[in-house]
Amino acid sequence: MIPFSPPRIDQKTIYSVTEALKSGWISTGPKTKLFEENLATYLETDHVVCLNSATAGMQLILNFLGVKAGDEVIVPAYTYCATANVVIHRGATPVLVDVNKDDFNINAEAVKKAITKNTKAIIAVDIAGFPADYDSLKAIVNDEEIKSLFQPSNDVQEKIGRIMIVADAAHSIGAKYNKQFTGHQADMTSYSFHAVKNLTTAEGGAVCFNVADLFDHATLKQQFKVSSLHGQTKDAFSKVQIGAWRYDIIEAGFKCNMTDLQAAIGLVELERYPDTLSRRKSIFDQYTKGFNDQDWAITPTYQNYNATSSYHLYMLRIKGINEIQRDEIINEIGRHQVAVNVHYIPIPMLTYYKNLGYSIDQFPNTYHNFEREITLPVFYNLTDEQVETVISTVINAVNKVIG
Template identity: 55%
Template sequence: MKIPFSPPLINKYVKEEVNDSLDSGWITTGPKVKTLEGQIKDLTGSPEVLCVNSWTSGAILILKWFGIEPGDEVIIPAYTYSATALAVIHAGATPVFVDINEDFNISTKEIEKAITKKTKAIIPVDIAGWPCNYTELNSIAEAHKKIFIPNGEVQEKLGRIIIISDAAHSIGATYNNLNTGVLADITIFSLHAVKNVTTAEGGAICLNLPSPFNNEELYSVLRCYSLNGQTKDAFTKTKAGAWRYDIIYPGLKINMPDVLAAIGVGQMKTYSKGTLPKRIAIFEDYNKHFESKNWAIIPPYKSSNKQSSLSYLRFKNKRH
């Protein structure tokens, strides 16, 4: 029996959106990206969403914007994909690994032990779509305000450790009746080919910073950063009299193109009422089969205050 590895959902809506992008003659950043950002805002309730070309580049962008530099420390779980640590390294800081709980998510007790005056950020990871304990994570950031040493205007404005949720797996998950996307200061989804929603390659940054930050203004700043610090994208420059632009930041080139965003736009049309319920049904079928096996540890899916997005349907064997 041949079981394919995470085949992407390519339905009629995806094909229609991609063909529409191709037929328009506009395939780089433009209206499809804006539509996808709007769809993710509607799903999550996030104040603003910026789509980029990968989770990794999105994380690097946020860390750089926050003023992370050599000598700083960023706490991450020991159990995660390499990109979590690589983003920290590429931003110039030191990743500090801490242990996990039995549910595979980062241990808040171990975070407490690892915080120093050099700690600038914590990046919890929602493993397999299972949300972390964001109540405790946000409380930890508040509780350590006194030892936080800000470097630069942005860090002074926040006045504490920033919580950046690695929600690569967890689009559509919930915690305390809130959607991932509004559980931390910043949430970053992956839209890679094997994720629940894909754009082939891509990522989405959800902005949820508290006052006095203005998330709408921050979206404009980060969008500019993601386009080499350029004040207008190519689509905007095509408008009459809009050819002039400036380079105002030493930015990155990590924007998402429309032809890829179109895949996500098509997938989002059926995600909440189609894809996610189907994944739940598949998960429950697996549960029925494995719950009678004494060697199988069933991964968490639902509790009194959490529901997973079921990004990975996997089981861990016990060692005897």
């Protein structure tokens, strides 16, 4: 079976985790600190806060912004549930909007139409690793008319003075927009290091900031660290230093810190990440070349005039098919020992959100993209021969199902 996306675990990873295990310090400590510093260097930013997931990162960002009941946060209908759930956990309302026809990212025009006096943030998702249209989103939130609608309800919102842009960059570490890494466009960005992501720590995530004109990033980092550990002023590592046992709790914080075992994996992953990205790019190129002469194939955009993907998900679309045919094609591919996937079942098609009153009928691009989509395997150790096998298996399956 050609698997979908196994993590790259080798002797280097095993050695690094073993070293952390033997060090006697397995929770948040020196390796997490080093991983944060190395991530900041890689991302060409000043401060990074490591956490146990991208979800936690978005929770901390919305917590910082003070989003609460009655507030609205604009979220694409085409995303993983985490993007909407973090809004619901604040007691606020996720306002779903449609995505683009040509790629899978949030549609800027739809965002503009969805803004009300209650809108506090937009969460843009860089689906598949391809950056969202941040230039348009920034133009919208800075538009004087839209700014005048904005009603701040706390000091942070007052200081920002407009709708905040948050990046759900779960897929897009290493992707570029206007020649800069993701992390430099939105006000705050949350990355994922979940097991299937390009760069993994088993479970994990990180936040970086892009609001230096308004806030001191070093202070923000400290504030997010405290929020990630129950509101405790010192982490366990600082507390074991002689005489430093006393701590305080300054808020009812969360519990979502990264451990040194996770960071030990991340340090190895990050060191070889440029190599990972270049292998993933060549797999994307091989797929695109392989499907280019199939008139039913819509290959994904992973590069345009101002954006370059992190090559996270190869989201192929098949022209003219419906959901039933897509599922038959997937089954046929599976029978030939190739694991594929679908990203994502749109939010308004899932029971919980349907029960809240969301309906897929209002998001035609989202549905149309979803019903035709199949995600192909991409991982570092996937060989060129295996990529050829995937291509021929997909072509045969499509021909069999739609003739």
